[in-house]
Amino acid sequence: MDGVHIALFMSVTTTPSARKTYRHGDLRRALLEAGIALAREGGPAAVTLREATRRAGVAPNAAYRHFASQQALLVAVRATALSAVAKSMEDELAAVPPKLSPADRARACVRAVGTGYLRFAKAETGLFRTAFALSHKLIQATPEWPTAGPSGRNPYELLCGAVDQLVQAGVMPAAKRPGAEILAWSAVHGLAMLVVDGPLAAPVGPHFEMFGQRLLDMVEKGL
Amino acid sequence: MDGVHIALFMSVTTTPSARKTYRHGDLRRALLEAGIALAREGGPAAVTLREATRRAGVAPNAAYRHFASQQALLVAVRATALSAVAKSMEDELAAVPPKLSPADRARACVRAVGTGYLRFAKAETGLFRTAFALSHKLIQATPEWPTAGPSGRNPYELLCGAVDQLVQAGVMPAAKRPGAEILAWSAVHGLAMLVVDGPLAAPVGPHFEMFGQRLLDMVEKGL
């Protein structure tokens, strides 16, 4: 998660007292980072223009120089959250031992993608919820705000890539490939939601890692 | 879903003009049903005391004769939603052919529970989200508001019962039983959330039923 920390929390946010000049300097960025912090703390509903401007040490309406509306800020925050998910997946992928057989390697990559997803959900609950929940109101594709990780691929593309490897390595018959990523994603997403934001937080939370691995076992066998 | 309709929508809600007497008659029930209607339409965030009283044709503060707070109403609505989920599962269970072998019957029951869950998520999106999302703020057990379906068992109990059958029928080794219901629930819940409230609504929504069955295949094999 260190990469996420560096990417997300090197804030240039200035407090009212800290700002000496009339101009802020980099308000657009400060608002985005305040928005990310709000999403971390309270999920998507906490991303408000007023609180973001408050944290940036700026009048509420100053935000409109940089974002057309509250929803525009939320879209930007959401994109950042998605790219942090991608980063978390890539960190796990990078830890896959290189000397495995193609079949084992493919399986390990699928697990890595799932593990990265689950780790992120647990470590950054608010951002996770911002990335994936309530998106029915934010469906617009926004090339302006990239959702990819350092490798240039977004979470969905990373997952598809891993599942593709299963086919290439002969672990999965090509006939079962179409839509298989949906099934894998569903399983992992469900566990994340139930534990992170739902009724299983108390009973399962402490054994999240173990259930995560068992779930990935199930996906591996079941796919 | 007919049972759900009967249970949920036989409203006694009165409009302002329809009410002749000073007393409402059954405001508690009218508020609960207004709350359910709001949850159906807009999910948990839409369940507000002011709108519920408005629909019941009553002053906003009248609600406090029957519910201690907005959250108390939400807890009651959520319980109703959970018991509607149970009902949907039971409807599917009732349709399982009785003449199967124990093993096939156990498998069919697990599928039925999952199918009932998914059908409900698709047909009653708002209630589904109310039942399962955001419950971290509503963790209190409330015996006052039952969450069971007609059979007296709530969704979680129905799921556990079905998975238990797998063990009894020899389909699943007893050693794998503990926590298995979590894995099954996760898979089904994830698909529901992604399609119903998330980024897969557009691409997967039209083929929801098919993906649901494929997901249940995966769970069956993987468990």
Added chain:
DNA sequence: TGTACATCAGTGAACGCGCGTTCACTGATGTAC
């Protein structure tokens, strides 16, 4: 059977809150001459 009265469900008005958003403005910045 008729009347006094206690109960308590619903009223009317108001509170403070935080939100998104708009308006006319002001003053620091950087460029053209």
Added chain:
DNA sequence: TGTACATCAGTGAACGCGCGTTCACTGATGTAC
């Protein structure tokens, strides 16, 4: 190098909204006599 000026980022004040919640009240109901 110095000065006039256009630009436009941030200000201050205000709007309307819907929300939860509290207060003192009023009047229909049903019971005790």
